[in-house]
Amino acid sequence: MFIEKIDVFCTSPGRTFVTVRITTSDGVVGYGDSTLNGREQAVATYLRDHLVPMLIGHEDGAIESCWQLLYRGVYWRRGAITMAAIAGIDMALWDIKAKRANIPLYQLLGGRSRTGCLAYGHAFGKDIPNLVEHAHGLLEQGFKAVRLQAGIPGHDSNYGVPLPNQVDQGNLPVTEYWDTPSYLRFIPEVFSAARSELGEEVHLLHDSHHRLRPIEAARLAQDLEPYRLFWLEDCVPAENQEVYRLIRSKTVTPLAVGEVFNTVWDAQTLVTEQLIDYLRMSITHGGGITAMRKIFDFASIYQVRSGIHGPEDVSPIGMAAAIHLDTALHNFGIQEYSGYQSLSMDVFTPDFTFESGMLFPGEAPGLGVSYDEELANAYPYERSYLPINRLRDGSVHDW
Structure with missing residues (x-):
């Protein structure tokens, strides 16, 4: 079986989350989390524009191969945006694999x-x-x-x-x-x-x-x-x-x-x-x-x-x-x-x-999390950031 469709949702039900949904050729659905606080849209764009096109048609059960493709298959490795995007794909594929086996993921x-x-x-x-x-x-x-x-x-x-x-x-x-x-x-x-x-x-x-x-x-x-x-x-x-x-x-x-x-x-x-x-x-x-x-x-x-x-x-x-x-x-x-x-x-x-x-x-079976797309889409993305930290003299400090 292979990856037929990947959807990426960036919505704000309570706060902003980036959710990956993978649908396989035989209709099995898996979910992953790619949320990166304050940079959610960057991850969503990286997924939609760069990773999703690479993955359509990829064997959904070949998780290790998929991970290496997304990490080693590009010149620019690592970094929060890249790794959060890979994580969402990876979780969804594990969710699918465990659902196929009809067991919870930890098994x-x-x-x-x-x-x-x-x-x-x-x-x-x-x-x-x-x-x-x-x-x-x-x-x-x-x-x-x-x-x-x-x-x-x-x-x-x-x-x-x-x-x-x-x-x-x-x-x-x-x-x-x-x-x-x-x-x-x-x-x-x-x-x-x-x-x-x-x-x-x-x-x-x-x-x-x-x-x-x-x-x-x-x-x-x-x-x-x-x-x-x-x-x-x-x-x-x-x-x-x-x-x-x-x-x-x-x-x-x-x-x-x-x-x-x-x-x-x-x-x-x-x-x-x-x-x-x-x-x-x-x-x-x-x-x-x-x-x-x-x-x-x-x-x-x-x-x-x-x-x-x-x-x-x-x-x-x-x-x-x-x-x-x-x-x-x-x-x-x-x-x-x-x-x-x-x-x-x-x-x-x-x-x-x-x-x-x-x-x-x-x-x-799987990760054990369902996702209400209709309810999520009722809460569109809202820009939000963590604070900036400064010392008393005004210089920027670590947050």
Whole structure:
């Protein structure tokens, strides 16, 4: 059987998603996620204008061959747009293959390595009491692991904390401001209070979101050691992987990196030198199931576990793919799960479930996610961007 038709949808049911639908010559349909926050139209155009024409008539079951064609068959490799586009095609082909076999996808990946996948939720607050209250709410929902992000005194905006009075910029990026010294003074207070209020059993996580210099990250990681974090995430920009040698040498706080990575080459040094504990790459942005299974198998040799990126701007299709892979991986660590707006879940109807702090893949054939095209098309694409981050002196900083 072969690929007969590929549709690409770029719609905004709750937020913007790029969805790939592949239809085979015998009528089997598979879905994939190619969403790239703030650059969705670029991925959709890359798919429609460049990849789709190459794939019509390709054998739908030859997934590895297809992946290599899309990656090696062009001169310009890698990059977020290319890898997100490949990921959507790849997921849809795996969805089709599992549907043909009439089994859930994780069975094709080797079957269960675990009964459920530990998940973490996002707790935030304008101050410490508000943050602790939100974290308690997540624990009541069943979460056993919580990422903590709190408003920093003197900051009118902070990563991970919704802006209270965000000014409409006409669908252009808003500007946030950052001050590293005040952040470094405040965050240990956050975790001291959280550990005291939430207890010793809950797993606590934190994301610095690329905003520190190496020596600052080392200092923060040392200061947080008494509170036994599950991990400290993306403490510095990791384009220069070698900077983690300094951080690793100064702390025993576990380190997680990689939600902006696109290929194994972005993490090669970090993994082979065991400079991190968790690799955060997303299936949607890392080339799909074919690529990510290989990357995590590679990481397992060096005792690095998975911590797949699972924000709301990865669609429920991408989340389903992550949960199926999580279920099969031996070196699974934890799965980010920020949840979805109800409108998004009306368009994408997944059969994965969350219970008692764990995510469970469904038993429907394939990825187990349906897609309501008519409802999705009622919400046309809306341009939206992540913020821009600046220091107090006005210079552009990492976001």
